[in-house]
Amino acid sequence: xxxxxxxxxxxxxxxxxxxxxxxxxxxxxxxxxxxxxxxxxxxxxxxxxxxxxxxxxxxxxxxxxxxxxxxxxxxxxxxxxxxxxxxxxxxxxxxxxxxxxxxxxxxxxxxxxxxxxxxxxxxxxxxxxxxxxxxxxxxxxxxxxxxxxxxxxxxxxxxxxxxxxxxxxxxxxxxxxxxxxxxxxxxxxxxxxxxxxxxxxxxxxxxxxxxxxxxxxxxxxxxxxxxxxxxxxxxxxxxxxxxxxxxxxxxxxxxxxxxxxxxxxxxxxxxxxxxxxxxxxxxxxxxxxxxxxxxxxxxxxxxxxxxxxxxxxxxxxxxxxxxxxxxxxxxxxxxxxxxxxxxxxxxxxxxxxxxxxxxxxxxxxxxxxxxxxxxxxxxxxxxxxxxxxxxxxxxxxxxxxxxxxxxxxxxxxxxxxxxxxxxxxxxxxxxxxxxxxxxxxxxxxxxxxxxxxxxxxxxxxxxxxxxxxxxxxxxxxxxxxxxxxxxxxxxxxxxxxxxxxxxxxxxxxxxxxxxxxxxxxxxxxxxxxx
Amino acid sequence: xxxxxxxxxxxxxxxxxxxxxxxxxxxxxxxxxxxxxxxxxxxxxxxxxxxxxxxxxxxxxxxxxxxxxxxxxxxxxxxxxxxxxxxxxxxxxxxxxxxxxxxxxxxxxxxxxxxxxxxxxxxxxxxxxxxxxxxxxxxxxxxxxxxxxxxxxxxxxxxxxxxxxxxxxxxxxxxxxxxxxxxxxxxxxxxxxxxxxxxxxxxxxxxxxxxxxxxxxxxxxxxxxxxxxxxxxxxxxxxxxxxxxxxxxxxxxxxxxxxxxxxxxxxxxxxxxxxxxxxxxxxxxxxxxxxxxxxxxxxxxxxxxxxxxxxxxxxxxxxxxxxxxxxxxxxxxxxxxxxxxxxxxxxxxxxxxxxxxxxxx
Numbered sequence: 001x002x003x004x005x006x007x008x009x010x011x012x013x014x015x016x017x018x019x020x021x022x023x024x025x026x027x028x029x030x031x032x033x034x035x036x037x038x039x040x041x042x043x044x045x046x047x048x049x050x051x052x053x054x055x056x057x058x059x060x061x062x063x064x065x066x067x068x069x070x071x072x073x074x075x076x077x078x079x080x081x082x083x084x085x086x087x088x089x090x091x092x093x094x095x096x097x098x099x100x101x102x103x104x105x106x107x108x109x110x111x112x113x114x115x116x117x118x119x120x121x122x123x124x125x126x127x128x129x130x131x132x133x134x135x136x137x138x139x140x141x142x143x144x145x146x147x148x149x150x151x152x153x154x155x156x157x158x159x160x161x162x163x164x165x166x167x168x169x170x171x172x173x174x175x176x177x178x179x180x181x182x183x184x185x186x187x188x189x190x191x192x193x194x195x196x197x198x199x200x201x202x203x204x205x206x207x208x209x210x211x212x213x214x215x216x217x218x219x220x221x222x223x224x225x226x227x228x229x230x231x232x233x234x235x236x237x238x239x240x241x242x243x244x245x246x247x248x249x250x251x252x253x254x255x256x257x258x259x260x261x262x263x264x265x266x267x268x269x270x271x272x273x274x275x276x277x278x279x280x281x282x283x284x285x286x287x288x289x290x291x292x293x294x295x296x297x298x299x300x301x302x303x304x305x306x307x308x309x310x311x312x313x314x315x316x317x318x319x320x321x322x323x324x325x326x327x328x329x330x331x332x333x334x335x336x337x338x339x340x341x342x343x344x345x346x347x348x349x350x351x352x353x354x355x356x357x358x359x360x361x362x363x364x365x366x367x368x369x370x371x372x373x374x375x376x377x378x379x380x381x382x383x384x385x386x387x388x389x390x391x392x393x394x395x396x397x398x399x400x401x402x403x404x405x406x407x408x409x410x411x412x413x414x415x416x417x418x419x420x421x422x423x424x425x426x427x428x429x430x431x432x433x434x435x436x437x438x439x440x441x442x443x444x445x446x447x448x449x450x451x452x453x454x455x456x457x458x459x460x461x462x463x464x465x466x467x468x469x470x471x472x473x474x475x476x477x478x479x480x481x482x483x484x485x486x487x488x489x490x491x492x493x494x495x496x497x498x499x500x501x502x503x504x505x506x507x508x509x510x511x512x513x514x515x516x517x518x519x520x521x522x523x524x525x526x527x528x529x530x
Numbered sequence: 531x532x533x534x535x536x537x538x539x540x541x542x543x544x545x546x547x548x549x550x551x552x553x554x555x556x557x558x559x560x561x562x563x564x565x566x567x568x569x570x571x572x573x574x575x576x577x578x579x580x581x582x583x584x585x586x587x588x589x590x591x592x593x594x595x596x597x598x599x600x601x602x603x604x605x606x607x608x609x610x611x612x613x614x615x616x617x618x619x620x621x622x623x624x625x626x627x628x629x630x631x632x633x634x635x636x637x638x639x640x641x642x643x644x645x646x647x648x649x650x651x652x653x654x655x656x657x658x659x660x661x662x663x664x665x666x667x668x669x670x671x672x673x674x675x676x677x678x679x680x681x682x683x684x685x686x687x688x689x690x691x692x693x694x695x696x697x698x699x700x701x702x703x704x705x706x707x708x709x710x711x712x713x714x715x716x717x718x719x720x721x722x723x724x725x726x727x728x729x730x731x732x733x734x735x736x737x738x739x740x741x742x743x744x745x746x747x748x749x750x751x752x753x754x755x756x757x758x759x760x761x762x763x764x765x766x767x768x769x770x771x772x773x774x775x776x777x778x779x780x781x782x783x784x785x786x787x788x789x790x791x792x793x794x795x796x797x798x799x800x801x802x803x804x805x806x807x808x809x810x811x812x813x814x815x816x817x818x819x820x821x822x823x824x825x826x827x828x829x830x831x832x833x834x835x836x837x838x839x840x841x842x843x844x845x846x847x848x849x850x851x852x853x854x855x856x857x858x859x860x861x862x863x864x865x866x867x868x869x870x871x872x873x874x875x876x877x878x879x880x881x882x883x884x885x886x887x888x889x890x891x
Contacts, residue, residue, distance in 0.1 A: 326785070329789050330789075331785060331788055331789060352791070353791045356789060356790060356791035357791070359789075360789060360790070361785070361786060361789045363782040363785065363786065364782075365782060368781050368782045368783065369781075369782035369783050369785075369786055370783055371783040371787075371800075371801050371804070371805060372805065372886065373804040373805055373886060374800065374801075374804075378800075382787065382790060382792065382800070383790045383791075385792075386790055386791050386792050386793075386796075387790075387791065420558075422886040424886065435786070438786065438790075439786075442790070448789075
């Protein structure tokens with residue numbers, strides 16, 4: 001066994017008198033691919049950042065020996081020499097990690113000038129070479145592009161080029177693929193893998209995605225609540241997880257548990273024909289002064305939602321799937337035919353209200369979908385104020401409590417205290433339950449689920465999906481489920497619709513589409529998810 | 531009614547800290563306010579001072595509160611009594627600072643309760659022992675101004691005028707600003723465009739010239755000043771409220787409310803407005819102090835309140851003209867500084883109180 005490149009022992013991170021990381025030990029060998037896995041709040045990102053002392057207002061304890069020097073106690077000036085040179089870092093969101101006012105080429109040249117002392121004339125071709133190495137086509141012209149002119153994947157590639165500019169011996173990759181579309185995630189990870197292979201650097205990959213770990217890492221560390229609960233070779237841990245938390249993580253793949261309704265007794269609750277949504281956008285150049293162009297977000301969408309069943313809409317970001325959901329909810333103007341039962345949007349206000357009552361929505365981000373200044377009672381009870389204004393305050397409270405119990409909140413403890421809490425006092429999963437309770441309180445027939453689990457941790461995702469499945473069985477709800485996650489589609493949907501660039505690429509029963517995809521694009525999506 | 535069984539896994543709520551300070555949202559907001567010590571004490575002190583200044587007639591008045599003269603009670607603070615009532619020679623209202631009247635009231639069997647500071651804002655002390663402006667003494671605790679009026683009385687009445695004026699100006703400014711900002715931000719598009727152009731044109735009007743012109747045309751009064759300053763005071767705030775509305779109206783909770791069928795007005799009132807008030811609340815104390823300063827500086831320039839009205843600005847201008855009468859400028863300056871500081875501290879605490887996300891440890 002070779003000498004480890006980095007040995008961490010007894011690492012503690014403390015914020016404002018509260019320990020976030022409770023004395024952890026691990027080491028990375030040169031050229032090793034180590035994955036640090038855990039859910040949000042487990043302390044994995046803080047651990048990585050504290051190795052470079054990049055966490056503000058934290059007091060650090062323990063040692064982190066890199067190449068014979070203790071990173072945690074060495075002088076700031078010496079550490080600055082190591083950062084970027086021997087230890088480089090890639091962040092989750094390349095849009096905010098790159099400087100928007102400099103071209104990506106200039107940013108890489110800056111690193112080369114600063115760290116390697118190269119003159120500008122030599123640094124520029126080297127920067128282009130680095131960009132080309134990360135698989136960006138036409139690197140010489142792309143080097144002159146500003147970050148906003150690149151796609152998400154290209155930006156992350158440029159980040160990687162920048163991180164690898166000085167041939168670091170250790171790369172800290174903090175959720176490098178989380179902000180990217182599924183089909184890009186694999187590509188970026190493969191890129192890191194091949195560059196790692198070429199240069200022989202060690203990689204510390206921080207992620208919550210076990211698929212990526214299985215695909216990428218040699219060894220795995222599982223963190224929970226600031227402690228390491230398990231570590232070992234990837235194959236071993238996946239085959240025989242010893243700790244219960246690891247088992248929960250591995251088992252968190254959502255399961256299909258649906259009432260299969262016989263095809264003959266299906267009634268159609270919503271139907272769309274040739275649905276089209278366009279935005280008016282300013283034209284470029286002089287023409288923009290006189291007329292406005294149109295950006296078509298969704299075009300020619302045909303679908304129907306059947307009672308008690310789920311229609312899944314799958315696609316990457318920008319494919320128009322969320323626009324389609326908003327148009328179905330009547331929140332965006334659309335053309336074409338869209339019926340809920342016998343009703344269409346926009347005929348009259350009372351009719352719109354009747355339709356609103358039959359269709360409700362749950363959004364992706366539970367942090368922005370609940371008004372931070374309203375209490376739970378006000379949030380959940382709002383629909384009753386609109387649709388059953390005759391209800392007395394006491395009855396309304398009763399209904400709110402019943403609705404909360406239904407989503408698994410307030411079954412223990414003081415239910416009345418629960419009503420007076422504000423959203424920020426709940427965890428992400430609980431907030432998502434609140435959002436579901438708000439939608440269900442007026443007893444709609446259709447629930448639009450816009451990425452209902454993508455902002456949640458994996459174990460919470462499973463809980464929320466189980467809850468949704470249960471509600472569908474009990475109440476015969478129909479779901480319009482929008483997601484990029486094939487596992488969620490597999491667990492939830494009866495019928496699938498694949499969208500790309502505003503067009504429907506493929507549709508059919510879930511078993512058929514997932515097992516025998518007809519289109520190349522669908523196959524690509526499915527392959528990326530495995 | 532809810533016949534179906536409970537669905538699946540309940541989550542553990544016991545991990546959530548129980549909020550302090552009682553249960554209702556208002557009480558919790560109050561608890562958050564009180565946690566900011568400085569702001570809390572500032573509020574208490576400010577309220578006390580304002581209340582005292584509202585009762586200024588009882589504290590600083592040249593008329594005694596109660597007089598017992600030859601077996602009869604008189605309440606001069608409420609009504610005029612001719613000098614003859616107290617054994618004087620003239621039918622004019624009594625000057626209670628006159629040594630003759632004082633002697634009359636001090637005779638055996640008579641007594642008198644003076645206000646703690648026996649001068650009103652307009653009282654000229656004809657019987658002062660030193661030339662005007664006179665330095666602080668036992669008679670005039672903070673001295674007198676260059677016309678022989680008691681400085682303490684002037685400050686008390688001037689403070690009251692300033693605070694009431696600032697309050698009125700702030701309220702009208704905030705109401706107008708929030709209203710226009712909300713309409714622009716929530717409806718956006720052409721409404722927004724029209725309002726923005728209107729504001730640009732309106733804000734290009736020279737405010738100071740208008741004030742000068744108007745103070746020449748009309749008799750200067752507080753009401754006129756209030757109207758003129760309100761006409762221009764709402765624009766700064768409306769921009770902030772508009773920006774907040776533009777940001778908040780496209781958030782998911784507003785979409786969810788629209789999907790629930792909540793009307794525009796209710797969405798503004800329940801969802802967007804409370805989340806857009808941070809700049810309003812943050813600016814509130816500064817607007818208040820700004821209004822006090824505006825009145826003060828207009829008075830200083832002689833464009834403000836009608837002559838004879840007690841005012842801090844007029845005192846400052848006297849202080850400038852009588853630079854060696856340090857007590858005028860120093861005490862006026864101290865009153866202004868303390869008032870503005872109290873308002874600022876209260877503003878900080880108010881902002882904390884209105885944000886339920888502030889940790890409640």
